[in-house]
Amino acid sequence: MRISPVNSARIGAIAGTAALVAVPLAGQxxxxxxxxxxxxxxxxxxxxxxxxxxxxTVHSGACFTxxxxxxxxxxxxxDNLDFPGAASNVRICxxxxxxxxxxxxxxxxxxxxxxxxxxxxxxxxxxPSRTLTVAAAxxxxxxxxxxxxxxxxxxxGQSLIWSEEFNSPIAYGSRWIGDNTSAFQYGNHNPGDxxxxxxxxxAVSVANGxxxxxxxxxxxxxxxxxxxxxxxxxxxxxxxxxFQVKTGDYAETRVQLPTATGAxxxxxxxxxxxxxxxxxxxxxxxxxxxxLTNHVNxxxxxYANANAVAPGKWVTIGTYYGANSVDWYVNGTKxxxxxxxxxxxxxxxxxxxxxxxxxxxxxxxxSSSPITFAADYVRVYG
Numbered sequence: 001m002r003i004s005p006v007n008s009a010r011i012g013a014i015a016g017t018a019a020l021v022a023v024p025l026a027g028q029x030x031x032x033x034x035x036x037x038x039x040x041x042x043x044x045x046x047x048x049x050x051x052x053x054x055x056x057t058v059h060s061g062a063c064f065t066x067x068x069x070x071x072x073x074x075x076x077x078x079d080n081l082d083f084p085g086a087a088s089n090v091r092i093c094x095x096x097x098x099x100x101x102x103x104x105x106x107x108x109x110x111x112x113x114x115x116x117x118x119x120x121x122x123x124x125x126x127x128p129s130r131t132l133t134v135a136a137a138x139x140x141x142x143x144x145x146x147x148x149x150x151x152x153x154x155x156x157g158q159s160l161i162w163s164e165e166f167n168s169p170i171a172y173g174s175r176w177i178g179d180n181t182s183a184f185q186y187g188n189h190n191p192g193d194x195x196x197x198x199x200x201x202x203a204v205s206v207a208n209g210x211x212x213x214x215x216x217x218x219x220x221x222x223x224x225x226x227x228x229x230x231x232x233x234x235x236x237x238x239x240x241x242x243f244q245v246k247t248g249d250y251a252e253t254r255v256q257l258p259t260a261t262g263a264x265x266x267x268x269x270x271x272x273x274x275x276x277x278x279x280x281x282x283x284x285x286x287x288x289x290x291x292l293t294n295h296v297n298x299x300x301x302x303y304a305n306a307n308a309v310a311p312g313k314w315v316t317i318g319t320y321y322g323a324n325s326v327d328w329y330v331n332g333t334k335x336x337x338x339x340x341x342x343x344x345x346x347x348x349x350x351x352x353x354x355x356x357x358x359x360x361x362x363x364x365x366x367s368s369s370p371i372t373f374a375a376d377y378v379r380v381y382g
Contacts, residue, residue, distance in 0.1 A: 038127040049259035059096035068118035107367035153381035203232035213354035237349035252318035259311035262365035264355040275348035299338030
């Protein structure tokens with residue numbers, strides 16, 4: 001779960017979600033040096049939690065090059081929540097030009113939406129605005145439906161050696177620890193890794209064989225001055241059992257990917273400041289993409305599949321910790337082999353978590369509404 005600026009920039013390039021510079025208020029813009037007319041602005045509406053891209057078509061009275069052309073969104077409090085992926089060095093002519101932004105989600109409510117451009121001197125110019133209405137999403141069941149069963153490890157000859165089926169309350173102390181981890185700088189929070197997390201046992205609940213992780217705004221303030229979010233993390237580190245995965249094991253989880261902006265779930269490993277293998281990391285602003293990373297012998301892949309990976313979708317993700325290659329599986333199919341592995345004597349603790357992004361590489365939460373993430377099981381075969 002460590003952040004790599006280079007890798008995160010690559011994700012933004014792949015998914016078209018590079019961060020925007022906030023658009024200043026109209027009164028702060030310099031006098032326009034060119035006449036730009038806004039001809040088309042989309043979307044006209046959105047649904048909360050569902051990612052959408054924006055489209056903008058403009059033309060000018062004479063050809064010139066704008067440093068930036070994008071689509072802005074402002075909430076009722078005046079905060080800019082722009083669509084990512086603004087275009088750079090755009091030639092605007094009387095014949096017109098169109099752009100399509102990266103995708104993002106918004107909380108339910110009414111927003112001010114507008115095109116904007118930046119002139120060669122660096123001044124920002126807002127185009128005519130309108131109201132963008134974001135409808136509330138359809139109510140979800142109180143408890144996620146039980147997912148389909150799986151057939152076990154895809155690795156021949158393996159049998160189940162450890163599992164958490166979430167059929168009873170979390171066994172804190174004996175099986176899991178939920179309020180601290182050595183992977184976090186301050187034990188229960190870790191602002192240096194672009195996280196708003198403040199860990200609490202109370203943030204994970206169990207019902208009908210499913211664990212639900214719920215993140216909510218906290219009364220705590222992080223060292224960087226940002227408001228923390230109380231959220232959930234389960235680690236075997238520090239528990240009485242102290243279970244560890246090792247070279248040759250296969251770990252699998254079945255999870256329901258979150259929909260809310262700022263959600264950052266993951267299954268990963270950690271030990272003695274190292275040992276990190278990310279079975280997956282997910283961010284709803286990259287709605288169809290899983291990040292698969294070996295931090296022990298560095299290797300990484302961004303697995304994109306809209307049929308298998310999407311906000312609100314159940315997906316089974318497995319990892320074989322091979323000495324010479326770590327292999328990743330999605331819904332039982334191998335999708336990536338890193339050919340670097342973990343070495344013959346590797347071992348580490350398991351971590352299943354819901355972090356909350358602080359906004360440096362992926363958007364922070366856009367409202368104070370709870371953020372949820374669900375897991376059906378964690379199983380280890382060896």
